[in-house]
Amino acid sequence: MKNLIVATAVALTLGMGAAQAEGDATAGAKVYKKCKICHALEPGKNKxxxxxxxxxxxxxxxxxxxxxxxxxxGSGITWNDETITAYMKDPRGYIPKNKMAFPGLKKQADIDNLLAYLKQETM
Ligand code: HEC
Structure with missing residues (x-):
């Protein structure tokens, strides 16, 4: 399993030229568990x-x-693959003084999977 993860990570890294890597929504659901305490996916439900x-x-x-x-x-940001990726990589660095108390996600694969899950669940 570990080798598979490493192989996937390498494949994702190599495959990422101009195009965004395709994430896996099922794996993304696991990543989303980190967001769940603070964020709902239903419209109008703020936590x-x-x-x-x-x-x-x-x-x-x-x-x-x-x-x-x-x-x-006041950030002037519109959320898409690129901006969500940048925010997840470094929440405090990307938008200084924002109040999301989340350290961020280190692995690009986690972010790609999360994006796939968010697309599936929020669009
Ligand atoms: C500890 C609570 C907490 C966790 C965990 C958390 N967030 Fe947040 N998030 C916030 C808060 C609070 C804000 C609003 C920040 C502000 O107003 O400065 C926010 C804002 C956001 C926004 C901007 C929303 C908008 O309407 O502009 C996105 C996107 C986001 N979070 C995604 C995530 C994702 C994805 C995760 C999980 C990987 C996550 N957050 C984890 C509390 C959290």
Missing amino acids: VGPSLHGIFDREAGTVEGFRYSSAMK
Whole structure:
């Protein structure tokens, strides 16, 4: 199993030219467990973090009824594969002073899988 994971990671790294690597939504569901305490996927359901329903192509900081930091509201970011990847890699570095208390995801494969899962569940 471990070899398979390593092989997959290598394949993903090598395969990532201009095109975004294809993630695995089933594996992404496991990654999403890290987000679940703070984020719901249902529309209108805000927890510690805003609902992630419809997150793709949504402007940052625009879920109704959620009290965002001014850093998030003023970020001018639109969420897509690239921006979510950058935010997941380094939440504090990408949007300084945003209030998401999450250290980020180190592995590109985890992020790719998470994106596949989010697309499946939120679009
Ligand atoms: C400890 C709680 C917590 C965890 C865990 C967490 N988040 Fe967040 N998240 C937040 C908060 C709070 C905000 C709002 C930040 C702000 O306003 O500065 C946020 C904002 C976001 C946004 C921007 C939403 C918008 O409407 O603009 C995205 C995307 C996001 N989180 C994705 C994730 C993903 C994916 C994970 C899991 C890998 C995750 N978060 C884990 C609390 C959390």
